[in-house]
Amino acid sequence: MDLQLAHRQSGQRIRFDWGPSGAEAIVDGADYAVVVDVLSFTTTLSVAVERGIAVYPYRWQDERATGYAAERAAVLAVGRFEQDQLPVPVSPSPAAMAAVDGVERIVLPSPNGSAISFRLRDSGATVIGACLRNAAAVGRWLAPRLAGGATLAVVAAGERWPDGTLRPAVEDLWGAGAVLDGCRDFGLGAEAAMAAEAYLAVRDRLPAALADCASGRELAAAGFAADVALAAETGASDVVPVLDGEAYVPAS
Secondary structure, three states, X not given: OOHHHHHXXXXXXXXXXXXXXXXXXXXXXXXXXXXXXXXXXXHHHHHHHHOOOEEEEEOOOOHHHHHHHHHOOOEEOOOXXXXXXXXXXXXXXXXXXXXXXXXXXXXXXXXXXXXXXXHHHHOOOEEEEEOOOOHHHHHHHHHHHHHOOOOEEEEEOOEEOOOOOEEOOHHHHHHHHHHHHOOHHHOOOHHHHHHXXXXXXXXXXXXXXXXXXXXXHHHHHOOOHHHHHHHXXXXXXXXXXXXXXXXXXXXX
C-alpha cells in the first residue's frame, strides 16, 4: 500500500486533518476547503465579516505585516494585550472585534489560521473560514455543492507547543466536527466522521466544554473569558467567509 496516498485520504470525498501538514496532505484535488481555528482566528474572522469588514489573513506579526496593511489601506490587528493602546481596538479578540466600527479592511496575522488559509488557496480550492458560530451556515452553503459531486477538505488549525510542534486543540476538533456533521449525507471519510462524532459528544454542553478545555482556560486566565464565551455561540452567525484573492469576504 502507498502510505502517502492513504494519508492524503484521496479515496474520500470529505476529508479531515490537522494543521499545515494535514492541509498539505488532504487538499490536493479538493474543490472546497474549510479552515477552523476556534480560539480565535476564524471566530474573529466571522465577527469581522458579519460587520462588513474585509479580512486579509497574514502569516506574520512583524514589520512585514505593517507594510502589507499600509499597501491595502487596512488596519493591522495587534496582539490582545496591545489592543487597549489603539483608538480602534482591532486584535485577534472576537469580543473586541464585535465592538469595532468604521473599519472596512483589516489585516489579521495568524501563524496557524492564515498560513493554512493560503496553503489551501494555493491548491486551487475555494477556501472558507468556519468556527462554532457559523458552522451550520457553512454546512448549508456546502450542501448543494457536495450534492453536485464536489470534494471537501476540512482542516483543524490546532495550536503550537513551545518547541513549534503541532498541539491538537480540542476546540478546533469540535468546530471542524460541527461543519462535518452538516455534511453527513454526502459520505464522510473515517477521519471526518470521527470529528463529527466528537462534536456531537459535546454539542449539548459546548459553552462549558469550551471554557474547560486547555485553550479556553488559558484565555480566561489571561483575562479573555469573553472571547471564549463568544466563540461558544454555536449557530449565532449566518455569514460564510470565503477567501477571495487575498481577503475573506461574505460568500455570494
